[in-house]
Amino acid sequence: MPSLPTLKPGRPVGVVGLGIMARGMVANLKKAGFVVHGFSRTREKCADxxxxxxxxxxxPGELAAAVDAVITMVGYPTDVEEVYFxxxxxxGAARPGTLLIDMxxxxxxxxxxxxxxxxAKGCAALDAPVSGGDVGARxxxxxxxxxxxxDAFEAARPLFEAMGQTIARLGPAGAGQHTKMVNQTVIAGTILGVAEALAYADKAGLDQSAVLDVIGQGAAGGFQLNVLGKRMVEGDFAPGFFVHHFLxxxxxxQQEAGQRGLDLKALKLAIAQFTRHAQAGGREDGTQGIYQSYLR
Incomplete structure (x- = not known):
C-alpha cells in the first residue's frame, strides 16, 4: 500500500457532513493549522x-481527490454508504494513500x-465515532x-488530537463502532435516570437547580446529569445530539447485542421511551428532550 500522509499544519483535510458536531470539529482543525475542505448536502447552510x-x-468525490485525509460525520449508515460508495x-476519487476516517x-x-x-484502493480507513456532544466538539x-x-491510527493522531482529549485505538476495523455501542448503551439508561430523578425532584417540591448542584458533585455526577440535566431544568431542549440520531x-x-445472545432490558426500555417521545413530536430535540415525557 502507498505510504500514508504526514498530517501536519498546512496540509489539506476534508470534512464531509457539516452538521452540529462537525462544525466544532472544523473549527478545531483550523485552529490546529490544517487547511479544511468541506462538503455537505446544502451549501446554503454552510455559508458562514x-x-x-x-x-x-x-x-464527496471532488473533495476526496483534493486532500490527504477525509473525515466523514454524517447521519445514518445509509449516508455513510452513499458518501463512500x-x-x-x-x-471512487481518493488518491492512493489517502486516509479515510468515518466518525x-x-x-x-x-x-x-x-x-x-x-x-483495495490503496487507502486506509478508520472507524472513529466520538462521544462528548456539541460541547466536546466545540x-x-x-x-x-x-x-x-x-499505522493508520498513528497517521491520524494529529487530527484526533486537534478534535479530542481522550483518544484510543480499541482494535481492528469495527472496534471503534462496537465501543460506541457500549457508550450509547450506558447513556441510554443514564439519561432516563436523570429525567426521572428530576421529575421526582420537581414533584417533591425541591429546587431542581439546587439539587443538581449538590448531587452533581457526588457519585451521580457526569455529563448527562451536570450538563444535560441542567438543560432539562432550564427547558432547553435544543439539539446537541438529535433524538432521531440517538434512536x-x-x-x-440492540441489533449487535441480539446477535451476541444478549437481552439488554434497559436498552429496550430506552428505545421504547425515546420512540414515544419522537412520535409525540420530539424527533428533532436533543436527547435531554426526553424529560418532556415526564411533564405530560
Whole structure:
C-alpha cells in the first residue's frame, strides 16, 4: 500500500457532513493549522463556514481527490454508504494513500466493509465515532474511539488530537463502532435516570437547580446529569445530539447485542421511551428532550 500522509499544519483535510458536531470539529482543525475542505448536502447552510475560509466542494468525490485525509460525520449508515460508495463517492476519487476516517456512529459491519474497500484502493480507513456532544466538539475535548490498523491510527493522531482529549485505538476495523455501542448503551439508561430523578425532584417540591448542584458533585455526577440535566431544568431542549440520531444508535446497539445472545432490558426500555417521545413530536430535540415525557 502507498505510504500514508504526514498530517501536519498546512496540509489539506476534508470534512464531509457539516452538521452540529462537525462544525466544532472544523473549527478545531483550523485552529490546529490544517487547511479544511468541506462538503455537505446544502451549501446554503454552510455559508458562514465558507465565509470563514472553508474550501467548498460540490461532491464527496471532488473533495476526496483534493486532500490527504477525509473525515466523514454524517447521519445514518445509509449516508455513510452513499458518501463512500456512491457515484460521486469518496472511494471512487481518493488518491492512493489517502486516509479515510468515518466518525459517524454506524454499524460495525459497515466499518469492516469500508476498511476492506479502502485497502483495495490503496487507502486506509478508520472507524472513529466520538462521544462528548456539541460541547466536546466545540471545546476539542471529544472522546474518540478508533478501530483500524495501528499505522493508520498513528497517521491520524494529529487530527484526533486537534478534535479530542481522550483518544484510543480499541482494535481492528469495527472496534471503534462496537465501543460506541457500549457508550450509547450506558447513556441510554443514564439519561432516563436523570429525567426521572428530576421529575421526582420537581414533584417533591425541591429546587431542581439546587439539587443538581449538590448531587452533581457526588457519585451521580457526569455529563448527562451536570450538563444535560441542567438543560432539562432550564427547558432547553435544543439539539446537541438529535433524538432521531440517538434512536438510530440504540437500534444498532440492540441489533449487535441480539446477535451476541444478549437481552439488554434497559436498552429496550430506552428505545421504547425515546420512540414515544419522537412520535409525540420530539424527533428533532436533543436527547435531554426526553424529560418532556415526564411533564405530560
Amino acid at each position: 463556514l465558507i465565509a470563514d475560509g472553508l474550501i467548498w466542494h460540490d461532491s 456512491g457515484d460521486q463517492g469518496i472511494l 459517524t456512529t454506524s454499524a460495525p459491519s459497515l466499518a469492516e466493509r469500508l476498511a476492506e474497500a479502502a485497502a 471545546n476539542g475535548t471529544l472522546a474518540i474511539m478508533v478501530g483500524g490498523a495501528e 438510530k444508535d440504540l437500534g444498532i446497539a
